Amino acid sequence: MARIASLAVLLSSTGNDYLAEQYGAVIENVQKECISSLLKNTALSGTPGAGTYEAKRFENKTSNAYGTARSGGAGQKVTATPVVVPVNVDKEIVVEVEQKDVTLYGVDSLIQREAASAQKSMIRELERAFFAAANTAGTAYTTQATDINVIIEGLIQQVETVSNDFVDGVPRDMIHVICNPATYGELRSYFDNVTDGGAHGEAINTFHGVQVHSSVYLPSGTKAIAMAEGAVAQPVLPTIAPAERIPLSNAIGFGIFYSFGTTAVASDLIFKYA
Numbered sequence: 289m290a291r292i293a294s295l296a297v298l299l300s301s302t303g304n305d306y307l308a309e310q311y312g313a314v315i316e317n318v319q320k321e322c323i324s325s326l327l328k329n330t331a332l333s334g335t336p337g338a339g340t341y342e343a344k345r346f347e348n349k350t351s352n353a354y355g356t357a358r359s360g361g362a363g364q365k366v367t368a369t370p371v372v373v374p375v376n377v378d379k380e381i382v383v384e385v386e387q388k389d390v391t392l393y394g395v396d397s398l399i400q401r402e403a404a405s406a407q408k409s410m411i412r413e414l415e416r417a418f419f420a421a422a423n424t425a426g427t428a429y430t431t432q433a434t435d436i437n438v439i440i441e442g443l444i445q446q447v448e449t450v451s452n453d454f455v456d457g458v459p460r461d462m463i464h465v466i467c468n469p470a471t472y473g474e475l476r477s478y479f480d481n482v483t484d485g486g487a488h489g490e491a492i493n494t495f496h497g498v499q500v501h502s503s504v505y506l507p508s509g510t511k512a513i514a515m516a517e518g519a520v521a522q523p524v525l526p527t528i529a530p531a532e533r534i535p536l537s538n539a540i541g542f543g544i545f546y547s548f549g550t551t552a553v554a555s556d557l558i559f560k561y562a
Contacts, residue, residue, distance in 0.1 A: 295385065295387060295533075295538075297395075298385075298531045298540055298542075299531050299532075299540065303395075303531050304528075304530045304531060307399065307528055308528050310399050310400060310403045311403055311406070311526075311528045311543075313403070314407040314544065317407055318410045318411055318524075321411055322414055322415055322418075323466060324414060324419070326464065326499075326517070327418075327515060327520065328418070328518070328520065328521060328522050329518040329520060329521040329553050329554075330518075332523060339374060340374050340375065341373040341521065341523050341549070342372055343370070343371045343551075343553040344369065344371070345369045345371065345454050345553065345554060369454075371521075371551065373521045373523060374549045374551070375525060375547050375548060375549040376547075377548050377549060378545075378547045379547070379548075380529070380544070380545045381405075381409055382529055382542070382545075383541065383542065383543050384534055384537075384540070384541050385398050385399075385402075385539060385540045385541075386539045387539070399542075402543070410546065412505070414522065414524065414548065417548070417550045418505075418522050418550055419505050419506050419507065419510075420507055421520055421550040421551060421552050422513055422515055422552060422560075423506070423507045423513060423560055424552070425555035425558055426515070426552075426558035426559055426560040427560070428560055428561075428562065429446050429514075429560065429561045431561075436475050436477075436478050437475070437478050437495075440465060440475060440495060440500075441496055443512060443514045443559055444465060444495075444498050444514055446514060447514050447557055447559055448460060450556055450557060454556070455556075458516050460496070460497035460498050461498075462516050463499075463514060463515070463517075464498065464500075464501060464515060464517065465495065465498055465499070466502075466512065466513045466514075466515075467501070467502055467503070467512045468504070468506045468510065469502055470511070473502075475495065475500065509562050510560050510561070511562060512561045513561075514558075514559050514560075514561075515557060515558040515559070516554065516557035518553070518554065519553065519554040519557040519558050520550065520551070520553065521549075521550070521551050521552075522550045522551075523548060523549060524546055524547075524548040525546060525547045525548065526545070526546040527545045528544055529541070529542055529543045529545055530542065
C-alpha cells in the first residue's frame with residue numbers, strides 16, 4: 289500500500305484501508321501473544337449483538353445393557369448445562385494525531401507506533417481479566433510439600449484426576465500451568481540442577497507432560513494456576529475506529545473499540561496455589 293503522506297489522505301478510503309490493515313494485525317497479534325489464547329473456550333454459540341454467548345457442557349453417558357433403549361422405547365437424553373458468557377466490558381483506544389506530529393514522524397510511523405501500543409494495552413487487559421476469572425473460580429490447592437517439583441506435580445494431579453458428570457480424568461496434554469515469575473524461576477532452577485545434559489534448554493516447555501508458562505498477570509498472591517484448556521471463555525469483539533477530524537482542531541482521531549467478557553465455564557477444572 290502507498291505511504292499515507294498526509295492527514296487528508298488518512299481521512300480517505302485509502303487511509304481507512306491502511307488503518308484496517310494495521311489494527312487487523314493488532315488483533316491477530318494479540319491472539320498470538322496472549323497465553324490465554326491457548327486456553328480459551330472457543331466452543332461458544334449465541335448472537336454477539338445480543339451481548340451474550342453461551343457455552344454448554346455435555347454430561348457423560350453411562351452404558352446400559354443391550355436392549356435397554358428398545359425395551360424402554362427411547363435412548364438416553366442429551367443433557368447439557370449451559371453457561372452464559374456476557375460480553376459486558378466495553379473499551380476503546382482512540383488516539384489523536386496532530387499535523388505537527390505528521391511533519392515530524394509521518395503518518396505511517398505514527399499509526400504503526402500507536403497500533404503497537406494498542407496491542408500491548410489489549411494484551412495486558414485481556415490477560416489480567418482472564419487469569420482473575422480463573423483465580424476467582426479455581427479451587428485452592430494446599431500442600432505441606434516445600435520442593436517446587438512436588439508442589440507443581442501435586443497441583444497438576446488435582447486437574448488430572450477430576451471425575452464428575454462431565455469429565456472422567458483430564459489428559460495431561462490438555463492441562464496448562466501458569467506461574468508467576470518467582471515460581472517459574474524456582475521451577476527453572478530445579479531444572480537447572482537436574483543433570484540431563486542440557487536437554488531442557490533455556491525454557492520450560494513441559495513439566496511431566498504439562499505445558500508451563502510464566503505470566504506477570506496472575507493476581508497478587510497467586511503463585512500458580514493449573515487448568516484445562518477451555519475452562520474459561522473470553523470472547524472479544526473488536527471494531528476499527530475510522531479516522532475522523534477532531535472538531536475545531538488540526539488533529540485526526542483513530543483507533544479501536546472492543547468489547548469482551550470473561551467467564552469460567554468449567555470451574556471444576558481450575559486449581560490455584562497461593
